[in-house]
Amino acid sequence: xxxxxxxxxxxxxxxxxxxxxxxxxxxxxxxxxxxxxxxxxxxxxxxxxxxxxxxxxxxxxxxxxxxxxxxxxxxxxxxxxxxxxxxxxxxxxxxxxxxxxxxxxxxxxxxxxxxxxxxxxxxxxxxxxxxxxxxxxxxxxxxxxxxxxxxxxxxxxxxxxxxxxxxxxxxxxxxxxxxxxxxxxxxxxxxxxxxxxxxxxxxxxxxxxxxxxxxxxxxxxxxxxxxxxxxxxxxxxxxxxxxxxxxxxxxxxxxxxxxxxxxxxxxxxxxxxxxxxxxxxxxxxxxxxxxxxxxxxxxxxxxxxxxxxxxxxxxxxxxxxxxxxxxxxxxxxxxxxxxxxxxxxxxxxxxxxxxxxxxxxxxxxxxxxxxxxxxxxxxxxxxxxxxxxxxxxxxxxxxxxxxxxxxxxxxxxxxxxxxxxxxxxxxxxxxxxxxxxxx
Amino acid sequence: xxxxxxxxxxxxxxxxxxxxxxxxxxxxxxxxxxxxxxxxxxxxxxxxxxxxxxxxxxxxxxxxxxxxxxxxxxxxxxxxxxxxxxxxxxxxxxxxxxxxxxxxxxxxxxxxxxxxxxxxxxxxxxxxxxxxxxxxxxxxxxxxxxxxxxxxxxxxxxxxxxxxxxxxxxxxxxxxxxxxxxxxxxxxxxxxxxxxxxxxxxxxxxxxxxxxxxxxxxxxxxxxxxxxxxxxxxxxxxxxxxxxxxxxxxxxxxxxxxxxxxxxxxxxxxxxxxxxxxxxxxxxxxxxxxxxxxxxxxxxxxxxxxxxxxxxxxxxxxxxxxxxxxxxxxxxxxxxxxxxxxxxxxxxxxxxxxxxxxxxxxxxxxxxxxxxxxxxxxxxxxxxxxxxxxxxxxxxxxxxxxxxxxxxxxxxxxxxxxxxxxxxxxxxxxxxxxxxxxxxxxxxxxxxxxxxxxxxxx
Numbered sequence: 001x002x003x004x005x006x007x008x009x010x011x012x013x014x015x016x017x018x019x020x021x022x023x024x025x026x027x028x029x030x031x032x033x034x035x036x037x038x039x040x041x042x043x044x045x046x047x048x049x050x051x052x053x054x055x056x057x058x059x060x061x062x063x064x065x066x067x068x069x070x071x072x073x074x075x076x077x078x079x080x081x082x083x084x085x086x087x088x089x090x091x092x093x094x095x096x097x098x099x100x101x102x103x104x105x106x107x108x109x110x111x112x113x114x115x116x117x118x119x120x121x122x123x124x125x126x127x128x129x130x131x132x133x134x135x136x137x138x139x140x141x142x143x144x145x146x147x148x149x150x151x152x153x154x155x156x157x158x159x160x161x162x163x164x165x166x167x168x169x170x171x172x173x174x175x176x177x178x179x180x181x182x183x184x185x186x187x188x189x190x191x192x193x194x195x196x197x198x199x200x201x202x203x204x205x206x207x208x209x210x211x212x213x214x215x216x217x218x219x220x221x222x223x224x225x226x227x228x229x230x231x232x233x234x235x236x237x238x239x240x241x242x243x244x245x246x247x248x249x250x251x252x253x254x255x256x257x258x259x260x261x262x263x264x265x266x267x268x269x270x271x272x273x274x275x276x277x278x279x280x281x282x283x284x285x286x287x288x289x290x291x292x293x294x295x296x297x298x299x300x301x302x303x304x305x306x307x308x309x310x311x312x313x314x315x316x317x318x319x320x321x322x323x324x325x326x327x328x329x330x331x332x333x334x335x336x337x338x339x340x341x342x343x344x345x346x347x348x349x350x351x352x353x354x355x356x357x358x359x360x361x362x363x364x365x366x367x368x369x370x371x372x373x374x375x376x377x378x379x380x381x382x383x384x385x386x387x388x389x390x391x392x393x394x395x396x397x398x399x400x401x402x403x404x405x406x407x408x409x410x411x412x413x414x415x416x417x418x419x420x421x422x423x424x425x426x427x428x429x430x431x432x433x434x435x436x437x438x439x
Numbered sequence: 440x441x442x443x444x445x446x447x448x449x450x451x452x453x454x455x456x457x458x459x460x461x462x463x464x465x466x467x468x469x470x471x472x473x474x475x476x477x478x479x480x481x482x483x484x485x486x487x488x489x490x491x492x493x494x495x496x497x498x499x500x501x502x503x504x505x506x507x508x509x510x511x512x513x514x515x516x517x518x519x520x521x522x523x524x525x526x527x528x529x530x531x532x533x534x535x536x537x538x539x540x541x542x543x544x545x546x547x548x549x550x551x552x553x554x555x556x557x558x559x560x561x562x563x564x565x566x567x568x569x570x571x572x573x574x575x576x577x578x579x580x581x582x583x584x585x586x587x588x589x590x591x592x593x594x595x596x597x598x599x600x601x602x603x604x605x606x607x608x609x610x611x612x613x614x615x616x617x618x619x620x621x622x623x624x625x626x627x628x629x630x631x632x633x634x635x636x637x638x639x640x641x642x643x644x645x646x647x648x649x650x651x652x653x654x655x656x657x658x659x660x661x662x663x664x665x666x667x668x669x670x671x672x673x674x675x676x677x678x679x680x681x682x683x684x685x686x687x688x689x690x691x692x693x694x695x696x697x698x699x700x701x702x703x704x705x706x707x708x709x710x711x712x713x714x715x716x717x718x719x720x721x722x723x724x725x726x727x728x729x730x731x732x733x734x735x736x737x738x739x740x741x742x743x744x745x746x747x748x749x750x751x752x753x754x755x756x757x758x759x760x761x762x763x764x765x766x767x768x769x770x771x772x773x774x775x776x777x778x779x780x781x782x783x784x785x786x787x788x789x790x791x792x793x794x795x796x797x798x799x800x801x802x803x804x805x806x807x808x809x810x811x812x813x814x815x816x817x818x819x820x821x822x823x824x825x826x827x828x829x830x831x832x833x834x835x836x837x838x839x840x841x842x843x844x845x846x847x848x849x850x851x852x853x854x855x856x857x858x859x860x861x862x863x864x865x866x867x868x869x870x871x872x873x874x875x876x877x878x879x880x881x882x883x884x885x886x887x888x889x890x891x892x893x894x895x896x897x
Binding site (some may be wrong): 118119120121123144145146147148149150151197199 | 778781782785786788789790792793854855857858859862
């Protein structure tokens, strides 16, 4: 692949320490497009070696709106089937710029390691000192050791190390869309983290047209249905919790968006300081970034105060455990004491509900947001959502934002894909790949 | 004298002046200078015969002599700043690939004997003179007297001027005076740390920085154009006597010129003074440029550097034998070396980018270094790694591969320690000095392999 791609598939065998690279063929892109189309294909190719496959879409990291998605594909410990977890914030973009389009991680390392991907170089680094550390300390240590605060991490905490089915692969310090227990797979491989940093460049087949159209689409989208809305509280409100804004308001410090995403799907709350302060925080850990609307909603519906819900979410991220699963178990047990919940993490076990929609993460609300997309019948939501998620996961689009913006149509994504890559993807081919990844 | 002013759109106040003077603006014609010199060097490297001014060499003045590839030594020893990398850029773009990177010890050990040209850019002149010392000065003098060409800008131009100051007094090769010298420190308008330097009991002051307009005198070989731009970063304004030929005068300022002293003093110091001079010494010549003619954003000035090199390079040099100590790496060994270099440079580059957001600077010698300078060295390597990777073979001195990777590891380690110390609000001055010295060695080592390897892949 000459365009929108580093043209590299990295294969890392943690057992032997062997690292190799394959080219990303145009032919494979023609058949599978990218994102989960190709991670699924690579998963099948290496199935015998229990692969974890990381990947991005061809639009990831470009100027196309909401092109923030990276994806982890692997066999879920919770379902026993291939599933896909999105990672956003700046991590999807950063993976793209490390110089690898896809990363296949095989085998089990004899000792704890982290994988350091940078500028087309992959290094397996010793993580013995990090083993036992929580997610926050792990990210801090990696950033300090490597000397850069912009390094993005996909890291596990004690939950992953101890083999919990609820373990989550977290992004930097925060939650991710991993509702599949992929944190456990990292732990089983003795893989503490994948650290990402790259300063590469992407070539575009028709650069002027591509960039101009990205700006046009951006302008169009910003005046769309979600104009004037922001943060996680307005998403919750749209999901039926009309008092969500009032509930969360006292703690909201700021909102932030994932890479190049026109809506701020993340909200930073201050728990240990006055949320209205505009100066640098005094406390080393003033608060928490909420980026999982479904988990927050679950805690709210379970009767938690906003402050306690946020405290548990923060504890989940440090421990590396799926907050939506914790919320579900708390609701079942009636436990609302945040300290007791935190103390129970090491023994917390399911069952928890298996997400609807087959292979895509329930982190993205299973409904249209701020716009009806012409889907008025609630019974049709799941089929609509599944297709919408498949498209997002194939091209590299933020899976929550894709539910907000009808402007990001399949036709537009095909057009931009073709302009960016110089290939000729058709709607028929896209339909075939969607059927394939959803089956 | 009234100084003309050049803006992005042309001269300010006198648009006709630009057409009258025939000023060369950055355009495709100028960019084609690189292509023209690259063609000459490529043809010569392939064994072709070309004469000055004929066919592919029409960019040069006509002369009934055959051209040959110059062997150029570039000084990268102690006291140099990062500006020697601008010469590297020029040489690389024009395919001057027979380049030897020299530090003070190599000069003192006689390495100039094998060269046609010795180039020196900017830095701390006194530290350069101190490093080269009496032995280095003697070697340089002998090199020029035996027909060698010394091409220098900024600090390299100050070096051979008459001086009674310690260390500099060993390099009294040229009877040219410094015009930007004062008994008292002038009033400084901005950038105080870059505006003056103590010079014995006097002060060298730098009236302006950035682009200045220069007017050529038309003396051979600098013909065919009247005025052009070049950047001034502390280089001399000169007063010559009849032993030197004036090649160019300072003629004006531009919208980009930064005045470090008041404008009238700047005019008095620069306008009408000598910006470029040529002096003969024995069988050889010195080309001294106040501004950085080698700066990569100034194609016309770059063209003049290349012209000077071809025109006055040493006339009779014996071909150098390939050292027995040199080895060729191919296949997996070559790939491993490239990968190892890439790994360490990437690691270092990642830290250095983050440091650029930190408001810090270091004083090393009489120069100020900011974090941005770190990446100037690293990018000079990074942008060439892929080219090196594409070459079938890499030629290097025995053990140079290990030394290079060790040096790259050291740079990475220092950078990470520097970042950690900054995060912990600890002192960094001591390791910053070590860092820039290591960066210089690393870049020099890499580029030597890079240029050597091009020659073994022709």
